[in-house]
Amino acid sequence: MGKADTRRTEGLLALVMFALFAVLVLGVLLAGAGVCRRLTERDARAFDRRTALQYVATRVRSAAGSVTVEDFAGPDSTLCFAEEIEGETYLTRLYCWDGAMRELFCAAGEPFAPEDGEIIVSMAEMRFTEENGLLTAEAVAGDGSEAAVSLFLRERGDGA
Numbered sequence: 001m002g003k004a005d006t007r008r009t010e011g012l013l014a015l016v017m018f019a020l021f022a023v024l025v026l027g028v029l030l031a032g033a034g035v036c037r038r039l040t041e042r043d044a045r046a047f048d049r050r051t052a053l054q055y056v057a058t059r060v061r062s063a064a065g066s067v068t069v070e071d072f073a074g075p076d077s078t079l080c081f082a083e084e085i086e087g088e089t090y091l092t093r094l095y096c097w098d099g100a101m102r103e104l105f106c107a108a109g110e111p112f113a114p115e116d117g118e119i120i121v122s123m124a125e126m127r128f129t130e131e132n133g134l135l136t137a138e139a140v141a142g143d144g145s146e147a148a149v150s151l152f153l154r155e156r157g158d159g160a
Helices: 003-061
Strands: 066-071 077-085 088-097 100-107 118-122 125-131 134-140 146-152
Touching: 003 077, 003 088, 003 118, 003 134, 003 146, 066 125, 077 125, 088 125
Parallel strands: none
Antiparallel strands: 066 077, 077 088, 088 100, 100 118, 125 134, 134 146
16 A cells, blocks of 8 residues: 555545534534524413413403403403493403404493404413402413413402
């Protein structure tokens, strides 16, 4: 084996090592990108659930009138806030429709058209239950993950 063959073998070995290193680096980058994408999606779903529940909590705490739960389509329910403005009763409804939590403000006598509500946040389901003054709101994201918040409904006749 001569000097030329040795140089050729060393050059080929260096090229193979470089190619192997490049493939490994590419594999690590692709794996990292996949992990980053999954974490971002998970965080976005968690953000949507937290946002929906905090919005509900804020609306309930700032409600000037009565707060009730009404049945709605499927497993979902509607959270209704009734208030009187210039002698007429108005309702603000929070509900889930077509993959989003929505809010609709209208006069109490108007028909309820769920598609008319303003989109608040993406959400697969929202369930509201009220028992003995304890309101529980459950938010279900598109992947099936759930979060809930419970709030005590204070009586509005106490000057609050």
